[in-house]
Amino acid sequence: MGKLKAVLAAATLALGATAAQAEQTKIGFVYVSPIGDAGYTYQHDLGRKAIEEEFGDKIKVSFVESVAEGPDSERVIMNYAKNGYDMVFATSFGYMNPTLKVAKKFPKVAFEHATGYKRAKNVNTYVARFYEGRYLAGLVAGKMTTSNVIGYVAAFPIPEVVRGINAFTRGIREVNKDAQVRVIWTNSWFDPGKEREAADTLIGQGADVLNMHADSPATIQAAADAGVYAIGYNSDLSKFGPKAQLTSTVTNWAPYYVKRVTEVLEGKWEGNQDTWDGLKEGMVEMAPFNDAVPQDVRDLVEKAKQDIIAGTLHPFAGPINDNEGKERVAAGTTMTDGDLLGFNWYVEGVVGKLPN
Known part of the structure; x- marks a missing residue:
């Protein structure tokens, strides 16, 4: 009987873990260069780490680095959308049109594009001053x-x-x-x-x-x-x-990333917005x-x-x-x-x- 209880308990834990994983909000990052230990992509990656620290098991975060602008970026962004990701941060100017193209096919996915100027109902843009x-x-x-x-x-x-x-x-x-x-x-x-x-x-x-x-x-x-x-x-x-x-x-991208992920988790994220912050906002x-x-x-x-x-x-x-x-x-x-x-x-x- 004791062994049976242990097996049932283990199964319950496994099911609980599976349910928790299923409920995780999946977030993808696309980087134009290697993360390295300094520079543009490195700073975006610090933002990625900030949301992992902030939200823990509520989210599952992935990234792909050294993604060329153009067709290759469209492939990576498309893969995220096809694999059930809820949110994608595309972090380079040349990802603009590929992001819009994928976003049109996946209207329920929240897309965030850094440094661009084209937006859509499910695409926001953001850049620093x-x-x-x-x-x-x-x-x-x-x-x-x-x-x-x-x-x-x-x-x-x-x-x-x-x-x-x-x-x-x-x-x-x-x-x-x-x-x-x-x-x-x-x-x-x-x-x-x-x-x-x-x-x-x-x-x-x-x-x-x-x-x-x-x-x-x-x-x-x-x-x-x-x-x-x-x-x-x-x-x-x-x-x-x-x-x-x-x-x-x-x-410092971290506050922006935390803000947008919070909105997705709370069901309050809205597209077609542009953010251009500078010294005042940090x-x-x-x-x-x-x-x-x-x-x-x-x-x-x-x-x-x-x-x-x-x-x-x-x-x-x-x-x-x-x-x-x-x-x-x-x-x-x-x-x-x-x-x-x-x-x-x-x-x-x-x-x-x-x-x-």
Whole structure:
């Protein structure tokens, strides 16, 4: 009899466990590059870990890394939907159309797309106001350069990246009218070899401060090897160049992920929404300063940060000229979010022409 009770108890536990698993909300993440230990995808993965910690056994979370934009991403997103996932976070710009295509076939699945601009009844978009941190980083770069040549390793010439270059340059020119920004495009979100080559080329052109919109620490490492400064992106990259990194703009996705998963669990999630948060909401942060950054520069950055949060400073308040001398934003006016989302020109201070 005792053995029978034990068997029945074990069976009951097994059934309970199976029921609990069946009730778990399944959430998938699609990453464009390896998670690694720093960078864009790494920050998204910290958000994934945050929801696992927050919700525990209520959710089952999976991820696929190094998913190319285009057909391969559609395959991965489709697999999640076909396998009964309740929510999918597609974390790269090039996943936009594949996400929309899959979402149309699976109207009951909640899709979240990072950095895109197209939405649907079951597709939300979200992005950080990276440009606010870029502006602050520009203040640092403008103060720390001695050659007045600042390099920028950039991924693709899309509005998000152009906006970052321009905000950075606006910060530089606020404190140093003689400095110029030189840009090299890698046409890849993650290619350490190309990023390193671009950084070395910029250093060869006289750049003594580098910035980046890329997903590897190659730019920081190049700066460290050459004995110049650099500014990180997405993560604090100081461990790759403790003496080189002046600071870094850091993206904190965790609160957004916790919020959206909470909505799904409570049946309150709604699609066709866009979120664009920045310093005020804590989605954009700044990494600690290098010891080489003087106190007056730190104070300058902190004041600008508080002014942006208070709404009394906007990195794209007029007057603004493009790099050919044409006035693009008049004095007393500020670029709208719509203008920023379609940025396709360089501000004064950036050298060269923007690729088509």
